[in-house]
Amino acid sequence: MISYFFEEIGRISLLTKAVFVLLVRSIIEKRFIKFENFRPIFTPTTRRIVYHLVNIGVNTLPILFVVSGFFGMVLAYLGYNQFRRIEMEIYTGALVGTSMLTEVGPVIAAVLIAGRIGSQASAEISSMKTTQQIDALETLAVNPIEYLVLPRFIATVLMMPVLGIFADAIGIMGGYVVGVLMFGLKSELYITKMLDFLKVSDLTYGLIKTIFFGAIIIIISCYKGFRAKEGAVGVGEATTSAVVVSIAVVLVADYFLTVILF
DSSP, X not given: OHHHHHHHHHHHHHHHHHHHHHHHHHHHTTOSEEEETTEEEEOHHHHHHHHHXXXXXTXXXXXXXXXXXXXXXXXXXXXXXXXXXXXXXXXXXXXXXXXXXXXXXXXXXXXXXXXXXXXXXXXXXXXXXXXXXHHHHHHTTOOHIIIIIHHHHHHHHHHHHHHHHXXXXXXHHHHHIIIIIITOOOHHHHHHHHHHHOOHXXXXXHHHHHHHHHHHHHHHHHHHHHTOOSHHHHXXXXXXXXXXXXXHHHHHHHHHHHHHHO
8 A cells, every 4th residue: 555655656756757847848949839930820739728728717717706706705704703702803804815815715726626627637538548549649659748738737837826816806705795795894994904914925825826736636637547447437437536636635735835835
C-alpha cells in the first residue's frame, strides 16, 4: 500500500515535469502564436487552449453563481446569528468578505472544476486509451501529453483565478442580500466594516490558491485517464478516482497554502 502510494506520487511528478518541460519548450519555440506578414496566426495548440478556456470558464459560470451565491448567504446567516449574541452583528460583512476571498471562493471554484473539468478530462483520455486512440497519436508522432494535457493545463491555470474572482464577488453579494435585505443591517455600515478588514493580500493569496488548485486538478485527472484500465468499467473507475483524489489533494494543499501564505 505504501509503495503503491509513493509510486503514484512518482508517476504524477513525472507527468507534471513533462507538462512544464513542454510548456517551456512551446514558449521558446513560439508554438502558440506565429506571425506571417506581420499578421498573427494561431496554431492548433492555441485553438485547443481557447476551446478549453471557453469550456472551463463560460460553461462553469452558471453553477458557480448558484453555489457561491448561496454559500455567501449561508455564511452571512450563520455569522449574523453568532455575532448577534455578543451584539457585534455589524461585522457580518467582514466575516463574509474575508471568508470568501481567502478560503471559500477558491475552494468552491476548485471543487466545481474537479467535478466538471476533471471528470471530463479523465473520461475523455481514458476512453481514448481503451479505443487505442492514444496509440494512434503516438504512431503519427504526436506527443499525447502535448496534445491532450498541455492545452487543458494552460486553460485551467489561466481560468481558475477568473472563476475565483467571480466566486468571491457572487458570494459577497449573496452575503449582502442576507445581511442587509433580510436582517436589516445598514448597507453603508455593512460595506465599511467589510472593507476595514479586507486586505489586498487576501485577494492575491486567494488567487494564488486557485492557480495551484487548477494545476493539481488537471494533472491528477489527466494522469488517472492515462492509467485507466481497459473497458467501460475502467473508464468509470478512472473518472470517479480523478474527482475524489483531486478534491482530497486540493483540500490538503489548501491547508499548507494557508499556512504558508497567511
